[in-house]
Amino acid sequence: MNQLSSETSPYLLQHAQNPVYWKAWNDKTLAQAAASNKLMIVSIGYSACHWCHVMEHETFENDEAAQTMNAHFISIKIDREERPDIDATYMKAIQIMTGRGGWPLNVVTLPDGRPVWGGTYFRKEEWIETLEQLQQLYTNNPEKMIDYAEKLHAGIQSISVMQPQKSENELRQDLLKPLIEKWKKSFDPEFGGMARAPKFMMPNNYKFLQRYGYENHDSELLDFVDLTLTKMAYGGLFDTIDGGFSRYSVDMKWHVPHFEKMLYDNGQLVSLYSDAFKRTKNPLYQEIVEKTLTFISKELTTDEGAFYCALDADSLNAGKHLEEGAFYVWTKRELQELIKDDFDLFVQVFNINDFGHWEHKNYVLIQNQNIETLAQANNLSISELQNKKKNWEQLLYSAREKRSKPRLDDKVLTSWNAIMLTGCVDAYKAFQNEKYLKTALKNADFLIKKQWHTDGHLWHNYKNGKSTINGYLEDYALLCEAFIALYEVTFDEKWLLHAKQLTDYCFDHFYEEQSAFFSFTSKLDQQLIAPHYETEDNVIPASNSVMANNLHKLSIFFENPFYEETVTKMLQHIVPQIDYPSAFSNWLYLFLKDSDQSRELAICGSEAIQNLKNINQEYLPNVIVAGSEQETNLPFLNNRFSKNENLFYVCRNKTCDLPKKALSEITDLKP
Structure with a gap:
C-alpha cells in the first residue's frame, strides 16, 4: 500500500494517492528491502518541481507503471529539501552514470542502497521497459549487477572523501586575477549573467564579483554586475506585480522563468540587491528589495514568524488543470481589458510584442528600457510614468488574485529560514526600515525556541507544530551566519555567543580533523553509503564555505587562533584547486580577507x-x-x-x- 499519507512533506503528500506503493525513507523500509532482497527505487524531488509533477502524472499515476514497480521493487519517495544528504549521495551516482543531474532524480539500488542505474525524467514506456530489464538481470545474473554496484560505489566514495591537501605555495591574492579573467569570458554582455541557458541567478557569484570589482576598482566588472541585476529585475524572472524571484530563467534574457518561487533564492537576492543599493543608490534596487520582502511577508510568513519554503511552478488554469505558469501569464486581450486607454504605453513598458511573447499567445512581462528613457520618449515626467506603472501593477495584482494560486510548500527549514533572516538584516542595514529588523528578530526567536534543542542540536524541519530531522551542517552554518548578522546591526553580544555555541557544537559533531572540513551530516546520524562534504558553492553557498566565513569573523571577535587556523587549512585545500571560479565564489569571497583592503x-x-x-x-x-x-x-x-x-x-x-x-x-x- 502507499504509505505517504502519514507524512508531513508537501511533496510526499502530493504522491500519497498514486497507485505506486510508495514508502518513506526510514529504518523500517530499509530493513524490509534487505529482508525481501528486492531492488529499491529511490525517487527524489521537491514540491515546486515542474518536471517532478510531469513524471508523476505520466508515470507514477499510471496503473501499468505502478504494477511493475509494486511487483518487483521497494519504492521510496524522498523530499530532497527534507533529506539533502540522500539527494547529494544519489546525485553523485547519476552524475557518474550519465554526466548530468537534475530533478526528478530516480535511481534503482541494490537492497543495501548501492545504486545500479539512474537518471532524471523518464517517460512511462522507457521507465517500465528499463525496470523490467533490471529486474530480469537481478533475477538471472545478480553477480553482474552487484559487480557494477561495487565499482560505482567505489566511484562515489572516491569523490566523496576529502583528501587533506596543503599548498606548498603561499596563497597570494594575485591568484585571483587569472581566475577572474577566465570567468569574464563566460559573461553575457547583453543581458548579464552567464552566456548560456537556462540561466540561474547564483547570488553568491555576484556578491563576490561586486566586492572584487569594488576593492580593485574594476569598473568593467561592476558594470557587468549592475547589468545583470538590472536585467534580472526587468525580466519575467522577477514578479513585478507582487514581488519575488522565480528559481531560474529558461532563456538567455531572463524572460521566461521556471515559475516556482523558492525562499532561499529570495533571501539571498534581498541581500545582494541591498548591498548593490548601498554601492550605487539605484532606486530600482530598492524597489526590488521592498517588493520581495512584501511578497515574503504576505505569502511565505507564518504567524510564528517562520518562513515557508516555496510556491509551486504549477497552478490551476481556467480549465482547472495544473499548468506551469498559469497564475503568472497574460493574454493580450486580458491586458487590453484591464489597462484600457493606457494600453499603448503599457505595451512599450512591458513589451506586449514579439520580445515579450512566450507561447500560445501568452505574455510574460519584461522590460528592456528604463523608465527614464520611456518617459522622455512619451513626453511624460519620470514620476508620471512611475505612478502609471505602479497603478498598472495594482490593477494586474487585483485581477491575478482572483486566479487559483500556486500550491504552497508549507514546511519550514532551519537553513532556508536563516538565509531569509540574513536577507532581512541586510535590507535593514541598507534602508534602516525597522520593520525588516523586527521580522529578523521574530524569526530568530522562532528558530531558537522551536528548532534549537536544549541538548545543543538543531532540528532541520518544522511542520504542523512539530520539529523533526536532526540538523545538517547547512542548518548550523547558515544560522550561525544569521546570528552574526544580527550582532552586526544590534551589537547585542548574545547573538555572537549563540553563533559560537553552534560553531563549537559543529566541531564536536561534524568536524573531521584529518581533512580539516566538516561533514554534511552529524556523527550522531546513521551514515549513508558514502560520506558527503559540501564544498562547491551552488545556488546556495556550500555549507563548508559558509562555516569558514563564520569562523573567520568569530576568530576576530573572540580572538580565537584555532578558528583562524581552521580557516587557513580549508583555504589551502580549496583555492589551489579552483578551475571554475563560479563554483567557489563564497570561498573566493573569504579569500579576500587577506587583501590589503581588509x-x-x-x-x-x-x-x-x-x-x-x-x-x-x-x-x-x-x-x-x-x-x-x-x-x-x-x-x-x-x-x-x-x-x-x-x-x-x-x-x-x-x-x-x-x-x-x-x-x-x-x-x-x-x-
Whole structure:
C-alpha cells in the first residue's frame, strides 16, 4: 500500500494517492528491502518541481507503471529539501552514470542502497521497459549487477572523501586575477549573467564579483554586475506585480522563468540587491528589495514568524488543470481589458510584442528600457510614468488574485529560514526600515525556541507544530551566519555567543580533523553509503564555505587562533584547486580577507548604535564591525570602551591604529 499519507512533506503528500506503493525513507523500509532482497527505487524531488509533477502524472499515476514497480521493487519517495544528504549521495551516482543531474532524480539500488542505474525524467514506456530489464538481470545474473554496484560505489566514495591537501605555495591574492579573467569570458554582455541557458541567478557569484570589482576598482566588472541585476529585475524572472524571484530563467534574457518561487533564492537576492543599493543608490534596487520582502511577508510568513519554503511552478488554469505558469501569464486581450486607454504605453513598458511573447499567445512581462528613457520618449515626467506603472501593477495584482494560486510548500527549514533572516538584516542595514529588523528578530526567536534543542542540536524541519530531522551542517552554518548578522546591526553580544555555541557544537559533531572540513551530516546520524562534504558553492553557498566565513569573523571577535587556523587549512585545500571560479565564489569571497583592503572596525561609546547605522548604510564589504555602548568582555573590544567618549578603532591584521573620536576622521575604510 502507499504509505505517504502519514507524512508531513508537501511533496510526499502530493504522491500519497498514486497507485505506486510508495514508502518513506526510514529504518523500517530499509530493513524490509534487505529482508525481501528486492531492488529499491529511490525517487527524489521537491514540491515546486515542474518536471517532478510531469513524471508523476505520466508515470507514477499510471496503473501499468505502478504494477511493475509494486511487483518487483521497494519504492521510496524522498523530499530532497527534507533529506539533502540522500539527494547529494544519489546525485553523485547519476552524475557518474550519465554526466548530468537534475530533478526528478530516480535511481534503482541494490537492497543495501548501492545504486545500479539512474537518471532524471523518464517517460512511462522507457521507465517500465528499463525496470523490467533490471529486474530480469537481478533475477538471472545478480553477480553482474552487484559487480557494477561495487565499482560505482567505489566511484562515489572516491569523490566523496576529502583528501587533506596543503599548498606548498603561499596563497597570494594575485591568484585571483587569472581566475577572474577566465570567468569574464563566460559573461553575457547583453543581458548579464552567464552566456548560456537556462540561466540561474547564483547570488553568491555576484556578491563576490561586486566586492572584487569594488576593492580593485574594476569598473568593467561592476558594470557587468549592475547589468545583470538590472536585467534580472526587468525580466519575467522577477514578479513585478507582487514581488519575488522565480528559481531560474529558461532563456538567455531572463524572460521566461521556471515559475516556482523558492525562499532561499529570495533571501539571498534581498541581500545582494541591498548591498548593490548601498554601492550605487539605484532606486530600482530598492524597489526590488521592498517588493520581495512584501511578497515574503504576505505569502511565505507564518504567524510564528517562520518562513515557508516555496510556491509551486504549477497552478490551476481556467480549465482547472495544473499548468506551469498559469497564475503568472497574460493574454493580450486580458491586458487590453484591464489597462484600457493606457494600453499603448503599457505595451512599450512591458513589451506586449514579439520580445515579450512566450507561447500560445501568452505574455510574460519584461522590460528592456528604463523608465527614464520611456518617459522622455512619451513626453511624460519620470514620476508620471512611475505612478502609471505602479497603478498598472495594482490593477494586474487585483485581477491575478482572483486566479487559483500556486500550491504552497508549507514546511519550514532551519537553513532556508536563516538565509531569509540574513536577507532581512541586510535590507535593514541598507534602508534602516525597522520593520525588516523586527521580522529578523521574530524569526530568530522562532528558530531558537522551536528548532534549537536544549541538548545543543538543531532540528532541520518544522511542520504542523512539530520539529523533526536532526540538523545538517547547512542548518548550523547558515544560522550561525544569521546570528552574526544580527550582532552586526544590534551589537547585542548574545547573538555572537549563540553563533559560537553552534560553531563549537559543529566541531564536536561534524568536524573531521584529518581533512580539516566538516561533514554534511552529524556523527550522531546513521551514515549513508558514502560520506558527503559540501564544498562547491551552488545556488546556495556550500555549507563548508559558509562555516569558514563564520569562523573567520568569530576568530576576530573572540580572538580565537584555532578558528583562524581552521580557516587557513580549508583555504589551502580549496583555492589551489579552483578551475571554475563560479563554483567557489563564497570561498573566493573569504579569500579576500587577506587583501590589503581588509579592515576591522571597533565602535565604542554611548552613540555606538547610531554610528553603526551610519556605517551599515555604506557599502563596506571589506570591513568587519564590532562595538558596544558599554564596557564589554568581548575579546576584540577589551579595554576599548571609555565611558565619556565615542571612539573608533581601525585595525588591520590584528594591528590597530590609535582611536579616532569622530566617524568623519576615519578615511581609510573604503578602497
